[in-house]
Amino acid sequence: MIATVDSVAAVQEAVLVSDRLLPVGAQxxxxxxxxxxxxxxxxxxxxxxxISAYDPAExxxxxxxxxxxxxxxxxxxxxxxxxxxxxxLAAAGATLAGTVAAGLSGAGAQRYGGLRDFIIGVEFVxxxxxxxxxxxxxxxxxxxxxxxxLMVGSLGRLGVIVAVSLKVFPRARAHRxxxxxxxxxxxxLDTIGVxxxxxxxxxxxxxxxxxxxxxRLGGDDGTLTALTERAEATIGTACERIDGPEEAAMWAAxxxxxxxxxxxxxASENPSDSDAPSGDLIRIPLTPxxxxxxxxxxxxxxxxxxxxxxxxxxWAHWPADRTLTELxxxxxxxxxxxQRLWGRPGPPLLGTVPGGPFADRVRAALDPDHxxxxx
Amino acid sequence: xxxxxALGELGLGERLLTTPAALAAFSCDGLTAFxxxxxxxxxxxxxxxxxxxxxxxxxTGTPFVARGxxxxxxxxxxxxxxxxxxxxxxxxxxxxxxxxxxxxxxxxGVINLDVSRAAAxxxxxxxxDPSSQSVCSIGGNxxxxxxxxxxxxxxxxxxxxxxxxxxxxxxxxxxxxxxxREGLGPDWTGMFCGSEGLFGIAVEVTxxxxxxxxxxxxxxxxxxxxxxxxxxxxxxxxxxxxxxxMEIMDALAIEAAEASVKPxxxxxxxxxxxxxxxxxxxxxxxxTALEALIAVSGAVSVTHTADPEERALIWKGRxxxxxxxxxxxxxxxxxxxxxxxxxxxxxxxxxxxxxxxAGIRVANVFHAGDGNLHPLILFDGAEAGALExxxxxxxxxxxxxxxxxxxxxxxxxxxxxxxxxxxxxxSPDDLTLMGEIRRSVDPGELANRGKMLxxxxxxxxx
Ligand SMILES: Cc1cc2nc3c(=O)[nH]c(=O)nc-3n(C[C@H](O)[C@H](O)[C@H](O)COP(=O)(O)OP(=O)(O)OC[C@H]3O[C@@H](n4cnc5c(N)ncnc54)[C@H](O)[C@@H]3O)c2cc1C
Numbered sequence: 001m002i003a004t005v006d007s008v009a010a011v012q013e014a015v016l017v018s019d020r021l022l023p024v025g026a027q028x029x030x031x032x033x034x035x036x037x038x039x040x041x042x043x044x045x046x047x048x049x050x051i052s053a054y055d056p057a058e059x060x061x062x063x064x065x066x067x068x069x070x071x072x073x074x075x076x077x078x079x080x081x082x083x084x085x086x087x088x089l090a091a092a093g094a095t096l097a098g099t100v101a102a103g104l105s106g107a108g109a110q111r112y113g114g115l116r117d118f119i120i121g122v123e124f125v126x127x128x129x130x131x132x133x134x135x136x137x138x139x140x141x142x143x144x145x146x147x148x149x150l151m152v153g154s155l156g157r158l159g160v161i162v163a164v165s166l167k168v169f170p171r172a173r174a175h176r177x178x179x180x181x182x183x184x185x186x187x188x189l190d191t192i193g194v195x196x197x198x199x200x201x202x203x204x205x206x207x208x209x210x211x212x213x214x215x216r217l218g219g220d221d222g223t224l225t226a227l228t229e230r231a232e233a234t235i236g237t238a239c240e241r242i243d244g245p246e247e248a249a250m251w252a253a254x255x256x257x258x259x260x261x262x263x264x265x266x267a268s269e270n271p272s273d274s275d276a277p278s279g280d281l282i283r284i285p286l287t288p289x290x291x292x293x294x295x296x297x298x299x300x301x302x303x304x305x306x307x308x309x310x311x312x313x314x315w316a317h318w319p320a321d322r323t324l325t326e327l328x329x330x331x332x333x334x335x336x337x338x339q340r341l342w343g344r345p346g347p348p349l350l351g352t353v354p355g356g357p358f359a360d361r362v363r364a365a366l367d368p369d370h371x372x373x374x375x
Numbered sequence: 376x377x378x379x380x381a382l383g384e385l386g387l388g389e390r391l392l393t394t395p396a397a398l399a400a401f402s403c404d405g406l407t408a409f410x411x412x413x414x415x416x417x418x419x420x421x422x423x424x425x426x427x428x429x430x431x432x433x434x435t436g437t438p439f440v441a442r443g444x445x446x447x448x449x450x451x452x453x454x455x456x457x458x459x460x461x462x463x464x465x466x467x468x469x470x471x472x473x474x475x476x477x478x479x480x481x482x483x484g485v486i487n488l489d490v491s492r493a494a495a496x497x498x499x500x501x502x503x504d505p506s507s508q509s510v511c512s513i514g515g516n517x518x519x520x521x522x523x524x525x526x527x528x529x530x531x532x533x534x535x536x537x538x539x540x541x542x543x544x545x546x547x548x549x550x551x552x553x554x555x556r557e558g559l560g561p562d563w564t565g566m567f568c569g570s571e572g573l574f575g576i577a578v579e580v581t582x583x584x585x586x587x588x589x590x591x592x593x594x595x596x597x598x599x600x601x602x603x604x605x606x607x608x609x610x611x612x613x614x615x616x617x618x619x620x621m622e623i624m625d626a627l628a629i630e631a632a633e634a635s636v637k638p639x640x641x642x643x644x645x646x647x648x649x650x651x652x653x654x655x656x657x658x659x660x661x662x663t664a665l666e667a668l669i670a671v672s673g674a675v676s677v678t679h680t681a682d683p684e685e686r687a688l689i690w691k692g693r694x695x696x697x698x699x700x701x702x703x704x705x706x707x708x709x710x711x712x713x714x715x716x717x718x719x720x721x722x723x724x725x726x727x728x729x730x731x732x733a734g735i736r737v738a739n740v741f742h743a744g745d746g747n748l749h750p751l752i753l754f755d756g757a758e759a760g761a762l763e764x765x766x767x768x769x770x771x772x773x774x775x776x777x778x779x780x781x782x783x784x785x786x787x788x789x790x791x792x793x794x795x796x797x798x799x800x801x802s803p804d805d806l807t808l809m810g811e812i813r814r815s816v817d818p819g820e821l822a823n824r825g826k827m828l829x830x831x832x833x834x835x836x837x
Contacts, residue, residue: 285556366808
């Protein structure tokens with residue numbers, strides 16, 4: 001069952017009258033908005049929308065939960081600013097709260113950090129129907145518990161987010177991407193390490209399962225030439241230079257996770273089409289030394305993948321003919337965990353899942369009546 | 376006492392302190408106006424000792440307070456009278472550095488600056504740099520989500536903590552987060568950071584490291600008014616530049632710095648320090664842009680330098696400002712309210728008006744880029760009622776910050792000092808929920824009781 005809400009009071013009301021509920025946004029990450037118990041009410045928060053505060057001189061922004069990321073990006077771009085954590089699936093319609101609850105940052109997080117580094121305030125309705133807020137609207141704030149960070153990755157299971165405040169930054173005026181091909185992902189690891197520790201602040205540092213290294217540079221027209229020469233010297237191998245609209249389109253496709261969609265046999269452009277027999281999309285946090293074994297395991301299973309943020313995360317397409325149990329076991333063997341964004345019915349988190357007594361106790365305070373699904 | 380007997384069983388030897396003379400050293404933190412006497416102090420040397428001590432406290436219902444270096448400015452590490460103080464400064468080993476992952480695993484008592492010292496061999500550094508960085512500990516930084524001059528670009532402590540092992544208030548050991556820069560599930564690590572010790576004690580901390588900047592340029596611009604310096608900050612932000620630091624000092628703070636560490640600042644009503652950092656080409660381009668911006672900002676004089684010694688001297692003057700005001704008055708209270716950066720000019724004018732009305736001198740040094748004020752309220756504690764008048768002025772300044780849309784604390788935390796002001800920012804429901812979370816984690820309210828939130832034990836619900 002779906003219930004729609006267009007005010008905070010309506011969210012509070014919905015929480016109080018529902019035994020089980022899960023907030024949903026634009027459902028661009030259907031594995032996170034799917035419910036296993038048919039009695040669970042899905043609370044559509046798209047009606048809570050709009051930017052309530054944005055002053056470019058403050059480098060901060062506040063918007064309602066259901067505001068599309070695209071709307072934020074457009075408003076910021078008009079002033080040369082952007083969301084440095086580079087949220088994925090914006091073009092598909094991802095909302096602000098959906099992005100926060102899913103805890104998603106994109107390739108651009110290589111430069112300044114991820115979502116947790118840019119959230120400064122949150123308003124949400126807790127499991128008792130109270131409208132509460134944490135953090136604030138200023139970039140620096142040490143008062144009270146850091147509830148904004150707690151909502152990052154909360155998967156709609158700790159409260160219904162109704163508004164979010166973010167820190168934003170000026171965006172580089174010009175971009176260029178260098179592409180170099182290595183024999184395998186593992187063969188590119190040393191270069192990734194040197195770039196990660198090097199002097200150049202990269203806009204993105206990605207690697208495909210085919211061993212194609214993508215180094216995105218940002219600056220102005222003046223500095224880009226110098227940055228290019230230095231990056232090419234570091235990479236050593238012959239680099240292809242990609243500029244202009246082609247460059248922008250390439251990163252837009254990466255943010256849309258296009259290459260990791262479907263089986264290749266079925267052009268499912270609609271990620272919310274969860275009936276499609278197209279396998280699962282999974283996000284796997286890691287550290288660079290974990291790249292070789294993970295890449296080997298994914299390749300053995302026929303799973304296309306891409307490493308991002310300088311090998312801090314992998315995005316993988318897990319084929320439909322492989323079970324989720326197998327995926328979960330493989331990840332656990334490597335000491336890793338993963339988050340599914342779309343695919344067949346099943347739990348959102350797989351493999352080694354963080355939690356423990358601290359998580360249980362905080363959760364008990366936020367949702368004492370177990371209205372939200374288990375994590 | 377039951378707790379002393381229980382601690383006596385732990386084989387701590389001389390590291391269990393119970394005499395008044397031995398305990399005197401722990402009676403306060405950097406906020407010396409508040410003091411309390413614990414019944415015992417444990418100088419822990421291992422995680423197992425921290426666990427055993429917390430278990431003994433839990434079993435006997437005794438409150439405990441973790442202490443790193445004791446430099447908190449809000450009473451965070453003030454002991455609970457009759458409780459146990461757990462000193463962590465001997466747990467000070469850098470356990471490992473992984474240059475490939477750009478992470479370090481630390482014991483909580485490691486001194487902030489020692490992290491960068493240890494990482495330097497790999498070309499890496501630890502970004503958060505509170506002015507107290509040569510003495511304060513990572514555990515204290517974590518518990519207070521401490522900031523520093525370079526937060527503008529790099530963020531606060533919590534942005535650099537990836538994972539930790541913690542001893543919960545009942546002695547249970549658990550792990551939060553991990554070594555990756557990406558998280559999975561709710562950010563429990565972020566939630567633990569800044570909790571002011573109310574959720575337990577961090578005994579092992581994984582931090583992220585950044586590459587040491589290749590090029591740095593530090594600008595020093597003098598202005599004939601604070602508002603002109605503040606306007607320059609707005610102009611720099613509006614132009615799309617992103618310095619790593621933007622700091623302002625007023626005449627009184629400059630005078631204090633000159634009297635103590637002699638940074639040879641130019642005479643001025645206000646000084647603006649701006650630091651650029653990055654690869655050499657970007658810093659060169661930004662230097663040109665910044666020179667042009669400052670040239671039209673009404674600066675009386677401006678210099679910039681990349682020389683490490685000259686830069687160090689500029690920062691020494693800035694970072695020693697708190698202790699330097701000791702040259703101006705016997706006592707001071709430092710506040711750290713935050714205002715939206717576009718309200719800086721107005722906030723400074725209000726601080727000036729409040730200071731004049733109260734007849735109390737206030738020196739200002741602040742993280743201008745973040746809108747984080749640090750008014751230093753000068754007084755003489757020997758004078759009857761002076762402390763109370765200074766505290767009243769501090770409270771008025773905090774109310775003003777919240778009224779302008781800001782916060783009562785940017786980085787020093789609530790502690791005991793600003794507990795009464797928390798309701799300025801949070802609704803009764805917000806505070807009730809925070810109290811419920813606290814008691815769900817720690818039903819006995821043993822961990823750092825009385826800090827940040829009003830405990831149930833004191834009657835009114837938090
Ligand atoms: C001159 C001066 C300049 C300063 N400048 C700055 C500045 O620029 N920016 C800034 O943010 N702060 C600043 N401070 C404040 C202070 O240095 C910071 O709050 C610092 O993080 C405290 O570290 P500490 O080791 O002294 O912690 P302590 O004072 O010992 O403890 C602080 C709090 O942390 C808790 N704690 C300590 N260790 C742990 C642990 N392992 N697990 C859980 N809780 C723990 C304590 O219980 C206490 O509540 C300054 C202080 C001074 C005196």
